């Protein structure tokens with residue numbers, strides 16, 4: 001087993017304030033994965049609307065997982081390998097398995113959609129179990145990335161370089177993918193993280209695009225979380241209020 005190693009020792013205290021490329025997107029993925037797993041588990045296989053909605057969310061998750069793997073391969077793993085050859089070998093190997101796992105799950109989901117009423121419950125339960133194993137694999141994998149891959153990035157790159165890499169990743173995303181990520185990332189993040197992510201977007205994005213993100217995430221935040229976010233961003237806490245600052 002190949003592991004990413006640092007060229008010099010780093011302590012938790014020394015790395016606590018380093019720029020973390022993984023934390024936000026991985027919180028989004030953990031949220032999206034667990035929500036979808038629960039949705040598949042409680043799906044009413046005799047309700048065509050529930051079936052279509054749940055399998056649609058499942059396919060959206062598979063698509064985002066594929067896109068995420070490509071971004072990590074093209075940007076993050078490439079950066080690690082450029083300064084630490086084979087430093088990303090372990091998680092790159094995981095990615096090959098994840099692509100195959102995604103295709104197998106998609107085939108099972110098609111089987112659920114096409115099944116008759118008698119066989120659909122059994123196939124749905126199989127999909128639920130296998131999606132759970134995919135989620136479990138990804139939870140293990142993301143922890144390796146957040147520890148070993150981050151250690152490699154922090155050993156070989158400055159925060160300024162990592163921030164530039166982060167901006168290149170963000171610039172490569174189509175708007176639809178950015179919106180999908182925000183829908184899951186913002187509710188899964190801490191108040192301070194939400195304020196930082198959306199504050200950056202507020203400063204850089206056109207006002208209508210920023211408003212669209214707020215409208216997207218608002219239904220997924222409780223009132224207390226929304227109040228904290230609105231205060232941090234200086235936007236109305238309730239419709240009709242101009243500014244809370």
Ligand SMILES: [Fe+2]
Pocket residue numbers: 069072091095141145
């Ligand atoms: Fe990964």
